[in-house]
Amino acid sequence: MITLRPTTAADLDFVLAAEQTDENAQYVRQWSRDRHWQACEQADERHWIIWDEATQRRVGYVIVLGVQDPDQSVLIKRIVITEKGKGYGRATLEQVLSKAFLEFAAHRVWLDVMAHNERARHLYRSLGLVEEGLLREAVKTSAGFASMWLMSMLRSEFMARSASLESVPSP
Numbered sequence: 451m452i453t454l455r456p457t458t459a460a461d462l463d464f465v466l467a468a469e470q471t472d473e474n475a476q477y478v479r480q481w482s483r484d485r486h487w488q489a490c491e492q493a494d495e496r497h498w499i500i501w502d503e504a505t506q507r508r509v510g511y512v513i514v515l516g517v518q519d520p521d522q523s524v525l526i527k528r529i530v531i532t533e534k535g536k537g538y539g540r541a542t543l544e545q546v547l548s549k550a551f552l553e554f555a556a557h558r559v560w561l562d563v564m565a566h567n568e569r570a571r572h573l574y575r576s577l578g579l580v581e582e583g584l585l586r587e588a589v590k591t592s593a594g595f596a597s598m599w600l601m602s603m604l605r606s607e608f609m610a611r612s613a614s615l616e617s618v619p620s621p
């Protein structure tokens with residue numbers, strides 16, 4: 451359904467427009483064009499365009515940091531889907547988790563999410579990420595201070611989940 455391909459300079463207008471639109475800006479922090487480009491070039495970071503193979507269109511982007519982290523703790527820094535509610539977020543995160551644990555040898559994958567971001571929190575929980583704790587009123591937004599949930603998945607949890615999904619018989 452979707453593939454993750456490296457973001458190029460020609461994609462940055464799309465990325466910035468997606469990040470800055472109100473429906474996303476209320477949930478994700480804002481980066482400069484330079485910071486996005488840095489993530490495209492740095493060995494420790496990955497910046498991918500989410501590409502819908504069926505329609506041959508960009509449907510979002512995702513950023514991962516710490517792929518060379520000495521503690522093998524990989525951060526899903528940001529995900530933005532421009533066509534919400536169609537399963538793109540779930541499909542993207544399934545691929546990101548596989549890459550993190552199988553390609554980057556992560557021991558732990560983590561992220562933070564604003565407490566009022568119910569859609570994202572539902573999605574992360576349903577993928578098996580565990581809530582670790584609440585960072586109370588940790589970020590300043592235009593609507594006031596927002597609390598952030600820290601969430602993570604350990605390698606053992608990813609392997610157990612993969613094994614249980616494989617053992618489900620096909621219909």
Ligand SMILES: CC(C)(COP(=O)(O)OP(=O)(O)OC[C@H]1O[C@@H](n2cnc3c(N)ncnc32)[C@H](O)[C@@H]1OP(=O)(O)O)[C@@H](O)C(=O)NCCC(=O)NCCS
Nearest residue numbers: 477529530531534535536537538539540563568569570572
């Ligand atoms: C959060 C986001 C990445 C999810 O991607 P998506 O493609 O919209 O998500 P999906 O369609 O794959 O799945 C959404 C899930 O949330 C559920 N959902 C939708 N609205 C919801 C709500 N208000 N409360 C709880 N769950 C909700 C859907 O039912 C679906 O779950 P299901 O598959 O169990 O039915 C995307 O909506 C987005 O870009 N949001 C704005 C930016 C953002 O919040 N980024 C994450 C910051 S941590």
